[in-house]
Amino acid sequence: MEHLRVFLLLAILAVACHSLKACPANCHCHGGELQHVICYSSGLTKIPKVSEQTRLVNLQKNSFPVLAPNSFKEMKGLVSLHMQYCGIREVATGAFRGLKRLVYLYLSHNDISVIGAGAFEELPELTYLYMEHNKIIDIPKGLLSPLANLFIFQLSNNKVRELKPGTFTGAKDLRWLYLSDNELTTLQPGSLDEVENLAIFHIDGNQLSTYPLAAVSKLRVVEDYKISRNPIKVIPDFAFQSFGRYMETLSMDHMGIEKFSEKAFVGVTALKSLNIEGNKLSQLPANAPISSLQNLTLANNPWHCSCQLAAVRRWIDGSRSRPDATCASPAQYRGQQLRDAGAFRGCKQPVKKSKKVEQH
Template sequence: MKHLSLFLMLSLLAVAPSLLGACPQNCHCHGGDLQHVICDTAGLTKLPKVSEQTRLLNLQRNHFPVLAPNAFKEMKGLVSLHLQYCKIKEVTSGAFKGLKRLVYLYLSNNEISILGVGAFDELTELTYLYMDHNKIIDLPKGLFSPLFNLFILQLSSNKVRDLKPGTFNGAKDLRWLYLSDNEITNMQPGSLDEVENLAIFHLDGNQLTSYPLAAISKLRVVEDLKISRNPIKLIPDFAFQSFGRYMESLSMENMGVEKFSDKAFVGVTTLKKLNIEGNKLNQLPNNAPYATLQSIMLTGNSWHCSCQLASLRRWMDNSRSRPNATCASPSQYRGQQLKDTGAFRACKQPVKKSKKGERH
């Protein structure tokens, strides 16, 4: 009898290793202890049960309209969670509770319009959060408070309308913030105070009608700023001063910009790439940062080829990059390329100031 019991036990273990945790139906798994569980396009409508040892769970292209509180509480070992294309409409407060090791969270390409205030509670290790291509209108104050290790936040292609003070409370380590293609009309002063260390900040494709100087002036180290495709007519004095010694790339194409104020580029000392195509500019300020520029995109403006643009022409003459740009005025130079026109022949070279005490 003893031998029969032992035989039955061994048979059960051989036939059903799943007693300790099987690979979910229609999924495939890799690594010991089901470390990687892949359920892409598995027809799931309920979250599968996986082992606490699972590190990566890929649930793309299934159907989970609501992520309920504690939905993942048994999956304490998860480091990477993929939920793209799952038709998610709501992420409730506490949905990810228990995922204290989670580093990567992918929620892109869903239909999320509701985010509970505590949606990201306990995600203290989360570093990469992708929520682009959803329907998010509001970012509740405190939403990101638990995410003090957050480095990248991708929120492009949503319906966010307003950035309020406290929006990014807690996310002090955030370095890359993508807000492209939303519906932002207003960035309130203080809305970026918590994320002053942003290095990449993309705001292109929104509905800002004035440059958000009060909100943006707390930023210190922005290297790449995109504000293209916002209907802003005037770029004010000191627009980039707070981070000008770090900024290397500035994208401002297709905005309808009519003018840079005389001191717009004060403090900008490292700019390498400037895109101002498709605006309504006819001049650039005298302090435009030609000394460091490696490329500049100029087409689609109505350039007035007078001596105020002579510095730009000198830059072209001394640069490998000779961008296309056409004179719109005066009439005798209309249609001529800035890089070839004779409009600047009579312009004087700037006189270099002599150093104090230098003999003449």
């Protein structure tokens, strides 16, 4: 009996040793067939070998300056790959070749400046691509072509200077696009044609000096639109018309906007939140959809307190949030809160159209 116990113990130890050997050095693995391989901050300089059954590999905080072609070809079952903070400078053509089941790819917080045009070939299932906080200047034409299932593309905090036609060719299902805090000066007409179904579009913190009307007029269903911190002085007529019946959140703070054209808000019918803080606005156009808003941020603008802003005053009076907004003119109201100023006494209430009820 004792011999049998020793034999069983040795057998268990042998299996355990085999399992340990299968996990890369300095990493830890868990899940059946070592499905999750965690090599967080393990001092690696070469991509480790893992089994085809592996579903998740976490390589964060190691050192891989260049992702060469076929770097992951043995990882055929991989679904999620984490490579944040790995000092990556270059992603070569075919770097991820063979990862036909990959859904999540995290390349954030690296030094990527060079991307081969075919870097993402053979990634038919890739849905979530995170590349924020890198040094990417240009998105090569056709880069996203293999990514027919791409849903989220996070490219904030890079150095992208312009969007050109063909940038998003193939990514027809892209819904969330983040381009905040780049160096964009131009969105060329046609540059967003292939991604007309964007629901979230953030281009705040760039260097756009004129509103990109031609480029965004092909967007159809944007719900969350953020263009804050771009030096645009005038918002033109029909700025949001193509997606106005879907847009719920509009962020245009800290831009130096001096004027919304009279027809700027044509077609905007679903807006719930508007942030226009930190501009040079004295008035808003008559068709600004103030009454339907749930949130309105107005501070740090030189408002001219007159009946033209009566709709804003009515909104403030009916709001619990008591937003900050100060009159800059006329002189007798300068420095007063818009919610307290007497400038709106005598302003006419809008006439509501009532349906006539016929009596029989």
